Amino acid sequence: MMNDARDLYVELHIPPEWSRIDPVRQAVGLCVAAVLGSEDLRDALGMVCAELLENAIKYGTSDPHGVRLVLQQSIQGNQKEVILSVINAVERTSHHLTALQQRIEWIRSYKTPAEAYMAALTMVYERAEDHGGEGGLGLVRIAYEGGCQLDCDSPAEGYMAVHARCLVPMSDRDLT
């Protein structure tokens, strides 16, 4: 039987507390392993989830609804696409909004996510030599190690959604 998109749909609302990230990372990883049967995808999407939640908590603003996370799959031709979206409230004037968009554009400007990741690692090393600031690896790691395409949009005034999409080949079971 052909799997349909609803084989995987999880929606969580999480208080913006750092201690909630790791249990959600594990839960998302286990859901992925349960439906798609892959330990590599479990680890990859667990990591993607943790990096996105870290950002939502670090750069978002407080919101009574908390941080919203949606994990779902859709069918794209003969491939499945797993989509992990994290939505957080954000100040309309926050400089993080442009930083986020620019970072995603920057990643796309490289031929491959691996090249973007190597470039980001080198920048961190060079900043360490200059005793400069830190960070900037989360999103590019999602692209390289997580094998995900990133994009962002604003689903409603004052909210930011970051989507990570990952293509998964159909297994023989899916196609019978």
Next chain:
Amino acid sequence: MEDLIAGDLKIQAIQRTPTILELLWLGKSNARNPTAVLSPYFSQVLTVAMEQKLTIELHFERLEHFNSSTITAIIQLIQEARSKAVKLTITFDQGIKWQKLSFDALRVFSKGDGLLEFRPAS
């Protein structure tokens, strides 16, 4: 050298031979600001390594997960160790995809000076 225990992360320091200090990473490194605890610990490790002419072996095989800020802290360690001419080796489980991707990428810092080596294990 003492162990480091911080939240879900434990780094066990073991000196099995007179020339090698092993740092075994266990659990998860997922703190908001891991540099705050890792950086002072690495400074101590580097001081001991310089005094006793030790190679530092970082073992990640049993680490379950780390966040990107931990990768930044590890890159800072690589940079500082090189500036002090302390030899580092990085061992990871190449049978685990996330470990292979993460640590293979750090090979970009091997500069032919023999100060940074990788030992994939599985």
